[in-house]
Amino acid sequence: MSYIVIKCGGSVLENISSSFYSNIVDIMKSEKIKPIIVHGGGPDITKLLKKMDIETRFINGIRVTSKDVLRVVEMVLSGSSNKTIVRNIIANGGESIGLSGVDGMLLEAKQFGEHHELGFVGEVVSVKKRLLDKLLDEHVIPVISPIAIGRNGQHWNINGDAAAAAIAREINASLCMVTNVAGVIKEGKILHHIQSLEAENMISNQLITGGMIPKVNAAIECLRSGVKEVSIINGMDDNALLKLVNGEMIGTKFLEGITC
């Protein structure tokens, strides 16, 4: 049986099609693919920071994370965002458990990159696959918020796309990033297929910006690591997930190609 990591973006969480949750339950019940959900919650974090008079700053789609920001990020992601998804899966007849990367040390991380201007932003260094398998073997759908932990107990803010990609790479799953647009858009049109090189060029030429940058980087890293299927789809489209797993042409599919 294969795995699919489904990353649900914060951009679409409020307006997601109700079929999103029933599709996840149907995928689990099909007993062909095991679904693992990773989610974001960027807009809700930004809203709460604003209420608390804390400044929000992103660099290439990644949130600059001070100690105060980290506290709010964890509160939102591992609190309301996570439980919203768990509740909806249960309401659609599935079994689900929400956990963050901190729980059971599911996602171990270290500080991201060499220049530390991003603050408490981490990168995943290991994924505890056996914990995920235990839940999936019991037909329980894991819903993971992207907060990770270091060996010294430090917690880290992980971009949701990057966390989903790290899990997909570790367990050799396909990766589907669900967001609020149809896929990668160029000159007003969706690209149904895109190669890594073209995607990298679109970032350099600022045709891909903001929150689409971590998605594309996640996709490229997955392909480099041997992940077979990576796509971006619109969470507002009815039955988008079922269409994807049934092989219909939907969203943007990333293809292996020569990279820079």
Ligand SMILES: Nc1ncnc2c1ncn2[C@@H]1O[C@H](COP(=O)(O)OP(=O)(O)O)[C@@H](O)[C@H]1O
């Ligand atoms: N070339 C592009 N094609 C599609 N979306 C793009 C592109 N460049 C930037 N974006 C932006 O990326 C956004 C998705 O990223 P983000 O808001 O972080 O979503 P999520 O919360 O789902 O991770 C889109 O809503 C769009 O505004």
Ligand SMILES: CC(=O)N[C@@H](CCC(=O)OP(=O)(O)O)C(=O)O
């Ligand atoms: C380091 C970093 O950028 N973390 C993200 C985590 C949430 C996220 O990824 O949310 P979306 O899926 O809605 O973008 C953040 O703080 O916003």
